[in-house]
Amino acid sequence: MELNILTVCYLIASVTFILGLKMLSNPASARTGNLVAAAGMTIAIAGTIFLYEEDGQRLHNYAWIFSGIAIGGIVGTFAAKKVKMTAMPEMVSMFNGMGGACAALISLIEFGHIHDMSAEPTGKLFIIFAGLIIGSVSFAGSMVAWGKLNGSVKDHSFNGQHIVNLLLFFASVAVAAWITIALPANAHMMVYAVLALALLYGVFFVLPIGGADMPVVISLLNSFTGVAAAFGGFLYDNKVMLTGGILVGAAGTLLTILMCKAMNRSLANVLIGSFGGGATATAGGAKAQGSVREISLSDASVLMSYAHRVYIVPGYGLAVAQAQHVCHELEKLLESKGVEVKYAIHPVAGRMPGHMNVLLAEADVPYEKLMEMEQANDEFPNTDVVLILGANDVVNPAAKTDPSSPIYGMPILDVELAKNVIVNKRSMKPGYAGIENELFFSKKTSMLFGDAKKVLQDLVSEIKNL
């Protein structure tokens, strides 16, 4: 009877996962979708704790289980509530890594439970190793991605890294295959070699990929973790783990491809293209010369207050400075003076697709003011001032003109079509892709150096005093 109830629990949970994902892909129902999936997850977890039986045996170690869930739950809630909007992408990467590590640990423990390997079916060993390798790669990769996004890990590549990566991967698979086939006596030690090789591969897989491409990598690792969870489902013949895992594996893979499309690049280009990055960056740096023109705060405020139409292009700089609220204030102030103010949102502005929308929505900027790239590009020729706030690569004309540029082919915001461009940056340092931006040297462009929040506050007070 109880096992039948558990089956129903799992069935409900599987349906909520599918429904949840479906609702998450529509702006109107997204939040409810998330809650639906969370409710299903709660049912599945509670059912497992209280109803699961194996060979007529209930689970034990309840004290361990509950304290583990309590610790994870409290820390997870706290971390997720406290994290700043700017650090969301890192947080997702971190949580994803936790899931990968969890899958790897399950495999590790299940392997430890095997006493007589020759008595086990080959399929079971295969499943355990698949979960171990994929989970470890996902964990190590996510941690590197996390480090890159918060700036503690730098891009790093060396000649022949492709080959080293491939060797690491094949070595870990080979050791696993050897254990499965040859059943060596010291298998319980060898399994740690598989673990170490897979972790190392995860690190080297992500290390050379540019920070700007981290969202794509996180999405890919996200689907890896899904597959690792599905292997856990195989192992326990657990349908909810299987459906949940495969669902995320498939949806995550598609999402990764959609993200690449938004940047007009292929997945292979994102994963491998990074290697040429170092060389072209220096080439681009040598080429971009000339002088930049600075503009004073009062000139900038006069220019904007007497403009007809102003476009604001937000980027990561805005997010870092937490300047979304004062940005909205500036927008309202200009509107009160009869200036039409809109935002041009590049699909990959910030560190993640949709990053800017979330941020500006937080500051109560109305939806209708957020223009997508195509609309904005149509309106730039009739725009007097474009104010760029800490965006760089998404307005870099090199994406159109320079085939050797790492971002070549990415659609950009054609801000050069506007009459004036004011760029707010903290310094002349290149953006995340590490390349110079010719736009800054253009005759139409003037620079307004400083922290986005500070500059916007000063602009607001200047305009008020006009």
Place this chain on the structure above:
Amino acid sequence: MESFFNWITVNQQIIYIVILMIFVGIEVIGHVPSVLHTPLMSGANAIHGVVIIGAIIVMGKAEGDNYLALGLGFLAVVLGTLNVVGGFVVTDRMLEMFRKKKKQ
């Protein structure tokens, strides 16, 4: 070869689930607007936290004197819960901001 076909027959249920779920996963998010890419990724991230169920099972089966299994299992439960709880809360926080705008 025979063992391969045998394996397929024994596991046909699971294989059906895998194939159908791949299609469902792709179909279900096929038309997502780019604005929702990040929250969707985050929500999917929380869903693969189902791996916690495996962690609970492995923890609940561990013998009282197998400290390695107990320790690793405990760690797995903690990490799995982090993935689930943190994942759903972060997603909710992201989407909260979208909803607030919708009402106005």
